[in-house]
Amino acid sequence: MSGHNKWSTIKHKKGAADAKRSKAFSKIVKEIQIAVKEAGPDPDANPRLRLAISNAKGVSMPKDNIIRAINKGKDKDASNFTEVNYEGYLANGIAVFVECTTDNIQRTVSNVRSIFNKFSGSLGKNGSLSFLFDRKGIFTIPKGELDSDEFELEMIDAGAEDIELNDDFFTVTTTMEDFGNMQKKLEEMNIEPENSLLERIPHETITLDIERSKKIMNVIEIFEEDDDIQNVFHNLEITDELIEEM
Numbered sequence: 001m002s003g004h005n006k007w008s009t010i011k012h013k014k015g016a017a018d019a020k021r022s023k024a025f026s027k028i029v030k031e032i033q034i035a036v037k038e039a040g041p042d043p044d045a046n047p048r049l050r051l052a053i054s055n056a057k058g059v060s061m062p063k064d065n066i067i068r069a070i071n072k073g074k075d076k077d078a079s080n081f082t083e084v085n086y087e088g089y090l091a092n093g094i095a096v097f098v099e100c101t102t103d104n105i106q107r108t109v110s111n112v113r114s115i116f117n118k119f120s121g122s123l124g125k126n127g128s129l130s131f132l133f134d135r136k137g138i139f140t141i142p143k144g145e146l147d148s149d150e151f152e153l154e155m156i157d158a159g160a161e162d163i164e165l166n167d168d169f170f171t172v173t174t175t176m177e178d179f180g181n182m183q184k185k186l187e188e189m190n191i192e193p194e195n196s197l198l199e200r201i202p203h204e205t206i207t208l209d210i211e212r213s214k215k216i217m218n219v220i221e222i223f224e225e226d227d228d229i230q231n232v233f234h235n236l237e238i239t240d241e242l243i244e245e246m
Contacts, residue, residue, distance in 0.1 A: 024059045027230050028052060029069040030101045034081050036073025047180060051196055054183075058140075058194040079103040086112045087129040090121040090234075092208055094216050095129050097200050098223060099231040108228040115226075119219045132235060133200035136161075137179035139172040139186070140195040146170075158185035169194070173201075202235035213242045 035049035043050040049070075056066050084105060086098040096116075102108040116123045143165065151170065152163050159178030164171045174182045179198060186193060208216065216236050223232045 023225070025056075025061055025065065026227065027101075028056045028059070028061060029065070029072075030081055030230070032056070032066065032069040033073035033079075034083065034101065036070055037080070041070050041074055047183070051183065054193060054196055057192060058196075084108065085126060086123060087126060088112075088116045088121055088123040090116070090119060090216055090219055092206065092212060092216070094206060094208075095132050095202070095235045096121070096220070096223070097129055097133060097233040098229055099233075100228045101230050102228040104228075108226075111226055111228065112223075115219065115222055119215075119222075121219075132204075133202055133233060135176040135198055136201045137172075137174035137176060137182055138195075138197050138199045139170075139174075139182060139193045141170040141172060141186070141191060141193045143168045143170060146191075154185065154189060155182070158182050197231075199231070200233035202233070205235050205237035207237040207239070210241055210245060213237075213239070214245055217242070217246055 031052040032049065035046055035052050038048060039046040041049070043053055053066055056069075081101045081103050082105060084100050084102065086100065086109065088096055088098075090096055098112055100108050100112070113123045115121075148165065152160075155163050155170075155172050159174050159181050160172050161175060161178075162171075162173040172182065176198060183196065213236060216234070220232050220234060223229055
């Protein structure tokens, strides 16, 4: 399994089991509200909302919370969130792509710039790092009673680029264009993923020694703790040794 996919799976499992669950809830509530404002409250007619609800269930968000988030998204007086991305570099040339959802862009850019500056990094121009990453669909699916061979054939038929099994979880990777096809296929099979995301996967990664790698990952976690930041992507190589240390 690629280091980034393995780290995503481990981080998701850990997050579902500890205090980070509340942070996951907050991010998903924003995503639900944006989806509702974009295309209405009916998940059958709104693929983005359907995905957000699926991810909410994946982290065991109570049904009442999901309904409240949908209703808040319908409220014309509710906060209007804007999606904005920031790109920059940390020490040792590590590229970082930050996806945000905010109701105050000035606050968000100030916070993001502050983190880069505090840890010897620099905030760059939007679009400056896009060439370093590919957008891929990443689905984390519990193995459960699934027959591995049959499941893999179904996933390939739906456009899977890569399928890996680790710690009783399948990680299925698709192109961005096949993301929706994979969602539909899993729905047809009555399979509910633990997580379904469009992630930015680096074309190439940079390998650092364990101490410098840990420092970079600590900064990544500081980014992720900011309430306005939804996702953080980078091109640090995630080694097995680093995963054990983290």
